[in-house]
Amino acid sequence: MPTRGLSQAWVTLAILSTATTLLTVQPAGIEARTFTAAAVLLLAGLKARVILSRYLGLHTSRFWMRTFDLVIGGFLILAFGLYLAGRTA
Amino acid sequence: MSGDPDSAADDGWGVLGELPGDLMMWVLIVSELLVFGGALLAFLAVRAGDTAAFAADQALLDQTAGAVNTIVLVTSGYCAAMASAARNVDRRDTARFWLYGAMALGCVFLIVKSAEYWSKAQLGIGIETSPFFTFYYLVTGFHALHVVAGIAILGAVARFDGERNIEIAASFWHMVDLIWVLLFPIIYLLG
Numbered sequence: 644m645p646t647r648g649l650s651q652a653w654v655t656l657a658i659l660s661t662a663t664t665l666l667t668v669q670p671a672g673i674e675a676r677t678f679t680a681a682a683v684l685l686l687a688g689l690k691a692r693v694i695l696s697r698y699l700g701l702h703t704s705r706f707w708m709r710t711f712d713l714v715i716g717g718f719l720i721l722a723f724g725l726y727l728a729g730r731t732a
Numbered sequence: 733m734s735g736d737p738d739s740a741a742d743d744g745w746g747v748l749g750e751l752p753g754d755l756m757m758w759v760l761i762v763s764e765l766l767v768f769g770g771a772l773l774a775f776l777a778v779r780a781g782d783t784a785a786f787a788a789d790q791a792l793l794d795q796t797a798g799a800v801n802t803i804v805l806v807t808s809g810y811c812a813a814m815a816s817a818a819r820n821v822d823r824r825d826t827a828r829f830w831l832y833g834a835m836a837l838g839c840v841f842l843i844v845k846s847a848e849y850w851s852k853a854q855l856g857i858g859i860e861t862s863p864f865f866t867f868y869y870l871v872t873g874f875h876a877l878h879v880v881a882g883i884a885i886l887g888a889v890a891r892f893d894g895e896r897n898i899e900i901a902a903s904f905w906h907m908v909d910l911i912w913v914l915l916f917p918i919i920y921l922l923g
Contacts, residue, residue, distance in 0.1 A: 645817060652810070657806065660802045667795065676923060680921075687913055687914055687918075691913055694809065694906055698810075703752050704750035725777055
């Protein structure tokens with residue numbers, strides 16, 4: 644039973660989730676908040692990748708893992724762009 | 733669908749054959765990602781027009797509850813994955829144990845979410861209070877409905893515990909998990 648990979652995935656997700664929370668604890672200035680937003684979205688992307696790869700089993704297909712990386716990555720870049728648009732508006 | 737590219741090619745599915753699990757489940761996963769992704773991008777686009785009001789409303793959210801629910805949901809996803817792995821080696825009682833664990837954590841998620849909604853209601857905040865809260869209730873509410881559906885599906889496959897049934901139910905649950913890890917930072921954290 645390939646449970647070691649699943650357990651490693653859960654530990655990784657717990658660490659990434661804790662890191663996300665710690666990043667947002669400190670109130671910060673506008674530049675630091677922009678950095679924090681980028682980091683939070685990056686961590687979200689990493690969490691999504693772990694779920695897709697290990698929980699949903701996409702690690703068995705390089706093509707589909709890359710495709711989902713591109714789609715999720717593109718979504719997060721667009722989200723960050725809209726976040727920045729709000730900053731400069 | 734087979735994870736073996738060679739056998740998939742024999743079936744004439746091409747790269748679709750490389751998708752693990754059921755193809756229709758992947759159609760659902762992509763569809764849900766598009767729906768929630770579109771809603772989250774719309775949220776950010778509207779937010780860009782009135783950042784100060786969105787930031788003031790966002791400050792009323794309970795980020796700790798959201799963070800707790802993230803841990804609860806990824807742990808629940810782990811339980812669902814373990815259930816599928818156990819069923820694959822014919823350990824049916826173990827699979828059922830993990831399914832009940834996933835369902836219980838799903839209920840914890842809903843309790844925390846309900847407490848959040850209750851606390852907002854106590855402040856007189858509803859779906860029409862502001863554009864921020866309209867998005868908040870629609871997006872998180874729609875997600876919570878998926879959690880309810882997921883718990884029901886996990887319960888059904890605990891009873892009808894075929895290997896394929898549990899695999900499909902676990903995939904649905906992982907999709908709910910996946911949507912939350914993208915939704916949470918955008919709605920709760922980007923300030």
